[in-house]
Amino acid sequence: VDGVVQESDSAKLVQIQTLSSKNGSSNEDGWKEVAGLVSLADGAVTAIEISERPVIFCRIGETFYAYNDICPECGKTMRNSSMSKSALTCASCQGRFDVMRAGRGLDKPDLYLEPFPLLIEHGQAKIALPA
16 A cells, blocks of 8 residues: 555665576586486486486476485485375385475475475576585
8 A cells, every 4th residue: 555654765676696507517506407307207206416416306297306315214315216196205215205295205294305496497407406
C-alpha cells in the first residue's frame, strides 16, 4: 500500500555471482561442467568423479539430481545403487532415499543424502561442489 512503508534509498541490487565459464570446464565460482550427463537414461543412476570427488547422478523424467557418493546410513559408496521410481537404494545396507525430496531417507526420515546444486544450461550440465 502506497505510503504505508517508507522506501529506503540504500536498497540496491547487488550481483553476487556469475555463471559464465572462462575455461570451459569450471570457473572461479566453483561450477564444474559434467560431460555426458544429459545422455543419462530416465530412471538411471551413474557415478562420476568431479574434481576428485565421487558424485552420484540420477535422472527422473527431464530432471537431474546430484548427491554425495556416501550413504548416510552405512558410510559406504552409493556407486552401485539402484533406482525404483524416485527411490535410490544403497547396495550395501539397502537404505532407501527419495531423490526427488532432497535425498530424504524413506526408511529413516532423519537421514539425508547430501545434495549438490546442479543445473542444465544449453544442453550442458554444471554442478557446484563445496570447497
